[in-house]
Amino acid sequence: MNKLIISPSPHVHGEFSTKRLMRDVIIALLPALLVSFYFFGLEAVKVVCVSVSSCVVFEYLIQRFLLETTPAIHDLSAIVTGLLLAFNLPSNLPCWIIVAGSLVAIGVGKMVFGGLGNNPFNPALVGRVFLLIARPVEMTTWPLPLTLVTPDATTGATPLAIIKEGLKNGLTIDEIKASSDYTFSYFETLYGQIGGSLGEISAIALLLGFGYLLVRKVITWHIPITIFLSVVIFSGTLHLINPDRFIDPVFHLLTGGMILGAVYMATDYVTSPMTHKGMIVFAAGIGIITILIRTFGSYPEGMSFAILFMNALVPLINKYMKPKLFGEIK
C-alpha cells in the first residue's frame, strides 16, 4: 500500500485555479478578438500575435534568467496581458513598437515588482500608456475599419477625438456630428463600425464576454457596473446642464474603450481592491476621473489614466475598506 497522505483540513478544493481563471478571461476576450479581425483584417492578427508572443517570451526570459525562478508561463497570465495590450493598440502599429510595449508591460509593469500578484499597476495599461507617451503620433493614428476605408482615407480619429477637436474649435456637439464622416449612431458603435484600437470598437462583443465572466464567476458585477453607473450619472448631469458642450452618457459608455477598461482592465485581480465595498469606491473613482479627463482634460480618452490612477490608490482603499466582521459590535 502507498503511504497515507496527511494534511490539515480542508481536504477538498473548489473548482478555481489561476489557470482556469486566466483561461476564462481569454475565452471572454475571443468575441472582441474576432470582431477586430473582421474590421481590421490581417493587420489586427499581426498585432495580436506579436503582442501575445512577445509578452510570453519576455515573461519566460525574465523568470528564467533574471529572477532565476521556475517559469510559470503555464498560468496563462502573460497571454492575458498580451491580449489586453494588443486590444489597446491601433492595428497599424509597427512591430517593434509593439515589442517595446510588451517589454515595458511585462518587465516594468509586472516583473520588477516580483511577478504575478505583486504588481500595483495593470501591466497592459502600463505598456499602453508608455507607448502613448513615447510614440504619441503612431498611437493615435487610428486605422479605419475595413468597411469604412475609402481610397483617400485609410486612417481617422476616434469619435471622441473628433468631438474634442470640434469643441476646441468652438463648435457645438450637434455641429460636429453633422460635419463628420461618422454617422455617430449608437448602433454602429455597438457592433464596432468606428475607428479605434483593436479591442475597444465593438461594445456588443465585449459585453458578451462580460456575461461569460459573470456566469463563470471569474469577476463580480461590482467594478464594471459601478463604473458604468458613475459614468452615466456624472456625464449625464453634465449633459443635462449643457447639451451643446457635453456629450451624452450613452456615447461615453460606448466609446473610448470604456467597456474594455471597465470589464477587463479595472477588474484585474491584482490591481483592484479586495472587498466589495472597496471595489465600489475604486470603480466610482475610475468613472469620475475618466469623465473629468475626457471633458476637461487634454486627452480625448481617459480610461487608461483613470484606471492607473485608481490602481495607485488600491492599497489605501484596502486599508480602510475592510469587510464587516460577523457580529461586529459598533
Next chain:
Amino acid sequence: MDSTILTAVIMLGVLAVVLAAVLYIVAQKFKVVEDERIDGTESILPGANCGGCGYTGCRAFAETLVKTDDISGMFCPVGGNAIMTKIAEYLNKTIESKDSETAVVRCAGSCENRQRINEFDGATSCAVMAATYSGDTDCPYGCLGKGDCVSVCNFGAIYINSTTMLPEVDEDKCTACGSCVKACPKLIIELRKKGPKSRRIYVSCINKDKGAVARKACKVACIGCAACRKACTFESIIIENFLAYIDPNKCRLCRKCVEVCPTGSITELNFPPRKPKIEVQEQKQDNVNSETITN
C-alpha cells in the same frame, strides 16, 4: 525684469529665514533628552537584532543595559564575553562571563534510521505539521524536517541536510541566540556549552517512549538502557522517562558513554579519531560525526 528677480530673491530669502526659525524652535521645544550612553552601548553591540538577549532588538537591550544597575544576568549571545566585557567597561558595571554556547540538534533520525510511514501535504512548516498530527514517522518526538529553525535563523547557521533531512548547525556561524530553540515545536534544539576545542558529547534523541517502542521507530533512538550511566564515572548522566541526558556541567568528555551506547544515540563532536579498534563501532553513528571528525 530686474524687479522680478529681486522679488523672487527676497521672497525666497524671507521664506528661508522664517522656515529655519520655525525648524529651530520646534527642534528646541521637542528635544528628547536621551542618555548618550545608550547610543554608545548600541554601537558596541553587534547590531544583529536577533532577540537572543530577550529584548526586542539591540537598541532595546542597550537601553535596558544603561538603565539597569545590576546587569550581571544580561548577556548578548552574539557578541559573547568579549562584547559584554567592553560594555561593562564602558558602563562601569560588572558582568558575569558565560561559557559560549552553540545550538545542537538532538535528533539523529535520518531517512535511513527512521522509516517515513506517511506523507505530509500541508503548509511547509514544522509548527503547522506538529499541530496536525504526531509526525511522519513512528517517533512522535523526532524532527519533522520542515525547516522552521532554518527560516528563523538570522545568521544562516542552520540548514537542512538534503540526504538526512535533518537540520545541521554551522558552529562557526551560530551565535546561540536561541531563535531556533524557540521555533522548534518539538523542542529538539538545545543550547549547549561549546566545550574545549568545540568538543561536545550529547544524547541526540529526545524520545521518551519505552525502549522497545523507541527502537522500533528509530534505529538510533535512546532506549533508556542506562548503560551510559553505568559507564560514566562523573555521574553526569541522568535517565528520566527512558531517556538519557548528559549534564554539560558535569561531563568531562571522556567518551566512555559513546562507546557503550547500544543504539549509537550519543553524539560526539570534533574529537580526534579513535584507535582503529573502536572505529568499527563508530560507523554506527550518523554522518554528522564522521564529517566533523575529519575536520
Next chain:
Amino acid sequence: MIKTFKKGGVHPHENKISRNAALEQLIPEGIIRIFLSQHIGAPAECIVAKGDKIKTGQLIAKANGFVSANVHSSVSGTVLGIENIADYQGIKKPAICIQVEGDEWEESIDRSDEINRDLSKTSEDILAKITEAGLVGLGGATFPTHVKLTVPKGKTAKAIIINGAECEPYLTSDHRVMLEHGEELLIGVQLLKKAVNVDKAYIGIETNKQDAIDNLKKIAEKYSGIEIVSLKPKYPQGGEKQLIKSITGLEVPDRALPIETGCIVSNICTTFAVYEAVQKNKPLFENSVTITGKNLKAQKNFIVRVGTPLSQLINATGGMPENTGKIISGGPMMGRAISNLEAPTLKGSGAVLFIASDEARRGTKSNCIRCSKCVSACPMGLQPFLLYKLAELNMLEELKDNSVHACIECGCCLYTCPANLPLVDYIRLGKTRAMKHIVKPK
C-alpha cells in the same frame, strides 16, 4: 421559505453517497480502548482497576470537575489496565483497555424498541440524567452537553436550535438518524426545551435532505413548539453562529457566546443521545458513524461503540480500497486526516472518509493573485489572505488587530483559493499563537 446565512460560504460537491445506507449495529471484538479524554475540558478520572469485570454501559471514568464528562464502558468484559494509546493523529493519551467478552448490558438500561413518550420529568432531572450519561456535543467539538445547557447567570434562553444542516460533504449519519429515529429525536428536542425552560425549538435541515424534512414535519405535528426550517445547502451552515443567523436572523456578537442571542444549539446525534439518556437510561457509549468514500466497496452508516479500533470499521465495509490516498475522521472540510489506523473511535467520531490517491493531494501552491475570493468566501468577514501573510511572518499584534480570534477554521478560504495557498493552515497556527500571546508591559 428556504433560509440561509448571507455572508460568505461555499458549496462543495455534496457527494452524499451513503445516504441510503440504513443504520447498522457494529459490535467490536478483541480489545477496545476508551480514552479518558473524549471531550473539551478536564480528562475523566478512571474508577476501575485492572482485572475488574464490567458490563456494557457501566461507568468506568468519572467527570473531573464541571467542564468534563463521564465515560462509560461500551462493551462487557475485563479491564486490562490504563495505557497510553495513540489516537487518530498518533498523539498518545491515556485510555482504558478492555478485553471484550460477550455483550452484557447494565440492567438499568431499557433496551426495548418501544418509544418512551413520557415527558413528565423536571428540568433538574433531565439535566442530571444528561450529566450522568456523559453526553458531549457530537457535532465535532465534543463540548460537554450539561455545560452547554447551563444558562449563565443574567442570560436567558429563548429557543433551542437543532443542527440538522449536515453541511459537510459526504456525511450522512445525522440524515439517517432523522429518517430512522424521527420521533425519538423530537422527544429529545422536547426534553432539551424542558431542560432550559424554553417553549420554542427549531430544527434546521438543508433541502438536500428533503425526505428528512418531510419525515420530521409529519411527526412534529404531534409535538408543540417545534418548527422544521428548510435551509439552502451551503457550507458552513452547521457552524453554530451561521446556523443561528440562518434560522433567526440574529448575529452572535463578536467574542460572545451564542446564548447572547438566546439560542442554544444542539446537534442531531446529541439530541438523540439526550432521548436515550433520559428516557432509556442509556449512557453515551455508541454513536452513529458514516463510513464512506467513492472507492469503498460498501457505503455504511454504523452505530459504533466508543473505542472500536478503526481497522474493524474498515474491515466491516469490505476492506480498505487499494488506491486510498487519505483517510479522514469527519467531513472533508473540517475533518482531520488519520495517520494511525489502529486508533480507537471516540464519542465525537462522526465519520470516516476515504479519499482516493488522485484526489488526496493539494494542488501546487502559486502566487497569491489577490483575487479576493477568500474574502468573499469567509463566513466570518475576515481577510484570509492578509491573516495568512501575517501568521506566516508571526506578526501576532497585527493578527489580533485583524480579528484572527473570530476565525472558525471552516476552510472556505483554502477551498476557494485559485493559488492553492495553505491559508487556513497558517491562520489556525496564527490564531493559536495570537491567543496565547500577551503583550509584555514596557
